[in-house]
Structure formats: structure tokens, C-alpha cells
Amino acid sequence: MSITYNGASSPPVKVTLMHPNGNVTDEDSVDEYFVDTVFQSVNIMLEGIAAVGKYDLTVINTVTGSRKIQITATSYTVEEASYPHRSGAKWRSNEIKPPEKQALYVAVTKGYNPVINARVIAYIDRPSSTTAFELVVSDNGAGADVNKDDGIYSAFVTDYTQDGRYSVSVTVDNEGVDTTIATDSLVGRGAARIKASKGRAAQESTGDFQRITNGGTFTLSSYDENTNYYPPNDVMDLLVTSIDKVAKTVTLEWTAPGADLDVGNASRYDIITSENFTALTLDPESQTLVNESEVIEGDLNAPLPSGSLEHYVVKILMKEDSSASTIVWITLRAHDDRGGVSVISNLVSATFKNFPEEEEKEEDETKLGMILGITFGVLAALIIAAIVIYCLCKSSGTSQEVTTTMEMKQADEESPAYDNPIYKP
Numbered sequence: 001m002s003i004t005y006n007g008a009s010s011p012p013v014k015v016t017l018m019h020p021n022g023n024v025t026d027e028d029s030v031d032e033y034f035v036d037t038v039f040q041s042v043n044i045m046l047e048g049i050a051a052v053g054k055y056d057l058t059v060i061n062t063v064t065g066s067r068k069i070q071i072t073a074t075s076y077t078v079e080e081a082s083y084p085h086r087s088g089a090k091w092r093s094n095e096i097k098p099p100e101k102q103a104l105y106v107a108v109t110k111g112y113n114p115v116i117n118a119r120v121i122a123y124i125d126r127p128s129s130t131t132a133f134e135l136v137v138s139d140n141g142a143g144a145d146v147n148k149d150d151g152i153y154s155a156f157v158t159d160y161t162q163d164g165r166y167s168v169s170v171t172v173d174n175e176g177v178d179t180t181i182a183t184d185s186l187v188g189r190g191a192a193r194i195k196a197s198k199g200r201a202a203q204e205s206t207g208d209f210q211r212i213t214n215g216g217t218f219t220l221s222s223y224d225e226n227t228n229y230y231p232p233n234d235v236m237d238l239l240v241t242s243i244d245k246v247a248k249t250v251t252l253e254w255t256a257p258g259a260d261l262d263v264g265n266a267s268r269y270d271i272i273t274s275e276n277f278t279a280l281t282l283d284p285e286s287q288t289l290v291n292e293s294e295v296i297e298g299d300l301n302a303p304l305p306s307g308s309l310e311h312y313v314v315k316i317l318m319k320e321d322s323s324a325s326t327i328v329w330i331t332l333r334a335h336d337d338r339g340g341v342s343v344i345s346n347l348v349s350a351t352f353k354n355f356p357e358e359e360e361k362e363e364d365e366t367k368l369g370m371i372l373g374i375t376f377g378v379l380a381a382l383i384i385a386a387i388v389i390y391c392l393c394k395s396s397g398t399s400q401e402v403t404t405t406m407e408m409k410q411a412d413e414e415s416p417a418y419d420n421p422i423y424k425p
């Protein structure tokens with residue numbers, strides 16, 4: 001158990017722990033009670049198997065005036081074979097000078113396996129604020145998080161108040177979500193899959209659990225509250241989920257960034273399209289910006305909160321003189337409300353045939369007629385061949401077996417997903 005307090009030059013708080021069996025741990029318990037004046041914490045460590053029941057903790061303030069404290073308790077299983085759910089939090093850096101980026105990483109594990117889809121909330125104590133700032137920490141592969149569903153939950157931290165020391169405690173639980181243990185992967189290994197342990201399903205429910213962990217502190221310096229240090233983070237998971245070739249629309253999905261990296265709300269999106277890949281990557285400014293009127297679902301001026309799944313249906317305008325088959329490249333960027341703008345996202349593409357609708361329909365009807373004609377022709381030929389063979393067999397008086405093999409090949413249906421370079425089945 002760890003009790004941290006503020007006031008480096010003041011005497012530490014005094015702590016008394018009453019055990020269920022009547023034992024007491026206090027500052028006189030030299031084997032169990034440790035004071036760390038550097039990290040400003042009182043630590044109680046109970047060796048062996050702790051008594052089951054209710055513990056009473058008393059913390060006495062040793063200075064006049066109010067004092068901020070933070071309490072963390074950690075327990076360990078007595079059964080070696082049964083690993084508990086664990087969570088551990090870590091800052092990317094111990095010292096930050098904006099615009100350096102600070103991120104919080106929280107590992108949620110059971111043994112070596114990641115616990116996925118947990119609810120992870122960080123409470124960040126800031127120097128001049130009495131209320132902790134709340135931050136959702138995600139394992140969604142967007143923003144600060146590198147790999148989705150690897151048990152490492154991540155978030156950027158940008159909501160500073162002033163220079164000084166920032167500390168964090170993290171709550172991990174399964175409240176309102178279907179949290180599972182991925183027994184077929186290792187924590188921090190991204191999408192890499194291993195064999196699930198013998199006799200275990202690849203995904204096991206965690207059941208109800210809650211863990212609270214202390215992520216330590218970092219120091220912020222040279223911060224100026226009037227500077228917009230952080231634009232929205234770059235979207236890296238833009239995806240074309242479907243294409244309507246007749247209506248010339250694409251459905252796009254991506255994870256919403258925030259106003260400051262992955263914190264808060266962005267204020268606007270630019271969706272940019274081009275039939276020229278090189279021009280789009282080198283000079284996105286000169287390419288086509290999708291207008292509000294071409295957005296059938298979604299609102300370019302109302303991005304969802306960071307981490308939400310955005311879903312847009314957008315009309316694609318093509319050049320009049322486009323060739324019969326046209327590849328349209330699509331990217332996007334996000335703005336915040338203080339002039340910050342992300343760099344462009346990953347690029348995706350959609351392929352369109354530029355035939356007028358009637359012509360395409362007429363052509364389809366002609367094709368259908370041809371296919372039916374050929375099919376009936378083939379059937380008639382087969383019947384005639386069968387009659388001829390039957391007659392031959394009958395006339396020769398010997399028994400012969402005739403086998404006709406027909407290979408049916410399904411037409412290659414164009415899946416919209418094939419148009420998308422980042423699609424992985």
C-alpha cells in the first residue's frame with residue numbers, strides 16, 4: 001500500500017492500518033512501514049498471507065491547512081498457478097517541455113496474455129487544480145496507441161495548467177463493456193497470434209474486476225497556456241468500407257482525433273480527393289476538397305469526440321474526361337479551433353467505371369442475352385451429343401460409361417474492399 005502526499009519540505013503524513021485480526025501497522029512497525037521523502041510517500045508492505053476481512057486505514061495530516069493525498073493498494077494471489085489481472089501505468093517521459101509529446105501507457109494483463117476491451121480511466125493531478133483531470137486511455141490502435149488489442153492502452157496527455165509536477169492514478173475495470181482475456185496473443189505483441197493454451201478458448205471473459213494503479217509523476221516546464229502546442233493527431237486508420245458505383249459514393253470510416261492530439265474534439269475535417277496519387281501526396285492543397293453538399297452522411301464541421309468511430313458517406317466528383325475506369329484517391333486531415341491542423345491521413349482509393357448509367361444498363365442487358373443464348377446453345381448440343389452416344393452404344397451392344405464434366409466458374413465479383421490498399425482480409 002502506498003500513500004503519496006504533497007509538500008516536499010513538510011513532514012510526512014502519519015498512517016495507521018488496523019488489520020481484521022486486530023494487528024496494527026503504524027510508524028513504529030519498522031518491518032512494514034517505510035517513508036520515502038524523495039517521492040513523498042508512506043509505504044506499507046505486509047509479508048506473507050494477509051488476513052481476510054476489513055482493514056481500517058487512518059491518515060493524519062501533520063501540517064496545518066489542507067493536503068492532497070493519494071492511496072494505492074496492491075494485493076497478490078496466494079496461488080502461484082492462478083495469475084491475477086494486473087495493470088501497470090507508465091509515462092513516456094519523466095520531463096516534458098512542450099511541444100514534446102507526453103503519453104501514458106497502461107498495460108492490462110493476466111499472466112502473459114493481454115486483457116482487451118477493458119475500461120481504462122486515468123485521473124491526472126495537476127499543480128494548480130484541486131480536481132483531477134479525467135482521461136480515457138484506449139487500446140484502439142489510434143492516436144498514441146500503436147497496436148490495437150495488444151493489452152497496452154495509451155493516451156496523449158496535453159491538458160496542462162502550469163509548470164510543475166503531474167501525477168496519475170489509473171482505474172481499470174470491466175464496467176459496461178465485454179472485457180476478455182486474449183489467450184492466443186502475448187501482451188504488447190500487436191496482432192501477432194500464438195496458440196491458445198491447451199483446453200482454453202482464444203477469448204475468455206474476465207468476469208467482474210477492478211484494479212487501481214499509480215503511474216508515478218512527471219515534471220512539466222516552459223509551458224505557455226496561450227500557445228496551441230498540439231494539433232489533432234494524424235488519422236492513420238482511414239478505411240473505405242463500401243463503394244456505390246452507380247451513385248458514385250464511398251463510405252469512409254476512421255477513428256476521430258482530438259483538438260490536441262487525441263484529447264478533446266477536433267473542430268473540422270477536410271476530405272481531399274484526387275485522381276492523381278503523386279499530386280495528392282506532394283501537394284494536397286491543390287487537390288479537390290469535398291464540399292458540405294457532397295457529404296451525404298456525416299458532418300465535416302462536427303467531428304465526434306476523440307476515439308469515436310467516424311462514419312461518412314461522400315459523393316465523389318470525377319473529371320468529365322475521365323477514362324472508362326478511374327481510381328480516386330482519398331485522404332483527410334483534421335483542424336482544431338485554434339488554427340492547428342493535422343498532417344494528411346493514410347491514403348485509400350476507390351475504383352469507378354465512368355460509363356453513363358443507361359449505357360451500362362443497356363450493355364448489361366446485351367450481355368445477359370448473349371449468356372442466355374450461349375447457355376441454351378450448349379444445353380441443346382449436350383442433349384444431341386447424349387442422344388448420339390446413346391444410339392451408338394445401343395447399336396454396338398456394349399456398355400460404355402460417358403461422363404461430362406462442366407466447370408462452373410463464378411464471375412469475379414468486385415468487392416469494394418479490394419479497392420482499398422489497407423484492407424486486410
Ligand SMILES: [Ca+2]
Nearest residue numbers: 139147150152
Ligand atoms: Ca495498444
Ligand SMILES: [Ca+2]
Nearest residue numbers: 230259260336
Ligand atoms: Ca490544439
